[in-house]
Amino acid sequence: MSLTVRPAARARRGTVRLGTLELGGGPAVVIGGPGADARLVDLRAPHGRPITAEALSAVRGAWAGPVLVEPSGSDDLPRIAATADGVLVGAAWTRDLRLVRAVSRLGLPVVVQRGPATSAEEWLAVADYCAAEAGEKVVLCEGGGRGRPGAAAAPPDLALMRAAGERSGRPVLAGLGGDPSLAAAAVAAGADGLLLAPDPAPETTAAAQEAVRVIGALTRREEPDSVLAARGAIDRVDAALAVLLERRAELAGTVQRLKPVGGFAGRDMERERRLVAEMARRAPSLGEARLAPIMNAVIEAGLHLAEERRAREAGGPERGGPCAAADGHGEEEGGRTPRAGKRA
Numbered sequence: 001m002s003l004t005v006r007p008a009a010r011a012r013r014g015t016v017r018l019g020t021l022e023l024g025g026g027p028a029v030v031i032g033g034p035g036a037d038a039r040l041v042d043l044r045a046p047h048g049r050p051i052t053a054e055a056l057s058a059v060r061g062a063w064a065g066p067v068l069v070e071p072s073g074s075d076d077l078p079r080i081a082a083t084a085d086g087v088l089v090g091a092a093w094t095r096d097l098r099l100v101r102a103v104s105r106l107g108l109p110v111v112v113q114r115g116p117a118t119s120a121e122e123w124l125a126v127a128d129y130c131a132a133e134a135g136e137k138v139v140l141c142e143g144g145g146r147g148r149p150g151a152a153a154a155p156p157d158l159a160l161m162r163a164a165g166e167r168s169g170r171p172v173l174a175g176l177g178g179d180p181s182l183a184a185a186a187v188a189a190g191a192d193g194l195l196l197a198p199d200p201a202p203e204t205t206a207a208a209q210e211a212v213r214v215i216g217a218l219t220r221r222e223e224p225d226s227v228l229a230a231r232g233a234i235d236r237v238d239a240a241l242a243v244l245l246e247r248r249a250e251l252a253g254t255v256q257r258l259k260p261v262g263g264f265a266g267r268d269m270e271r272e273r274r275l276v277a278e279m280a281r282r283a284p285s286l287g288e289a290r291l292a293p294i295m296n297a298v299i300e301a302g303l304h305l306a307e308e309r310r311a312r313e314a315g316g317p318e319r320g321g322p323c324a325a326a327d328g329h330g331e332e333e334g335g336r337t338p339r340a341g342k343r344a
């Protein structure tokens with residue numbers, strides 16, 4: 001067995017490369033500040049805008065990955081062409097066709113952003129215009145634009161974002177500015193990436209990254225064609241599984257507290273069999289026979305946790321914790337656990 005990379009057999013339609021990132025084909029990405037997959041530099045910064053060269057080299061000095069730049073005017077373009085991996089046609093200047101044309105001719109991918117002042121038709125027309133000039137390397141971004149420097153970012157219309165992506169076949173970003181509250185919804189609605197502010201709060205970036213991983217695992221169909229890409233996709237599925245397993249353990253713990261007899265003593269094998277059968281409908285390849293031992297382990301882990309917590313709350317010695325499971329007698333734990341008293 002070898003870890004060779006299969007040549008990409010599929011011609012991917014509708015994907016655009018931003019440096020090392022592929023927008024549209026693989027996982028959803030985050031573009032913004034530190035901690036994102038690509039950095040955004042806004043040369044239209046509100047207070048005394050920095051010298052273009054300084055702003056760009058500051059980011060380049062600290063970050064080797066993809067950089068997307070929003071210019072403030074055509075003077076910025078030569079420097080951007082030499083330094084950046086893509087250009088943002090911000091919502092505030094989609095109507096400056098001279099600048100749009102000059103940007104499209106740089107040879108870099110172009111992200112065309114829609115703001116509240118632009119209609120959907122106008123937005124897609126600008127994107128088509130850029131695509132003709134930029135050799136199809138165009139990405140749509142819905143929302144997040146600031147009309148004026150310093151103004152609040154407009155929230156994205158996610159239905160419009162989805163429709164625009166389907167109609168144009170181009171990758172779509174949801175512009176979220178500094179507000180991650182729609183991050184999960186945007187990924188579920190089909191966003192290929194989330195465009196944040198150039199320097200959002202670290203929690204904003206973390207929330208966006210969590211959404212692209214966990215929600216992306218549930219909603220995006222990826223077709224990885226290398227071991228590395230497939231492992232990346234597995235890592236995202238595992239992130240979603242971990243979130244669900246933690247939530248499941250909490251809920252199973254609630255049942256233990258509410259049932260007349262909780263813990264291993266109150267185990268209900270008929271309920272367990274039924275939930276495995278129900279899961280097999282959604283996991284037909286695994287089927288009941290393979291799911292049963294998996295769910296047995298999950299359920300027993302939840303019961304151990306619940307008993308451990310109960311013992312701790314009662315101030316008694318801990319039983320059935322990880323040590324008990326690790327000593328090789330984990331399966332017999334139910335037999336060694338004292339009967340739970342009636343707790344209503």
Ligand SMILES: C=C(O[C@@H]1C=C(C(=O)O)C=C[C@H]1O)C(=O)O
Nearest residue numbers: 252255267268269271272299302
């Ligand atoms: C949570 C319960 O207690 C136990 C744990 C279960 C689970 O984790 O799903 C299922 C049945 C019981 O053996 C329950 O009775 O529903």
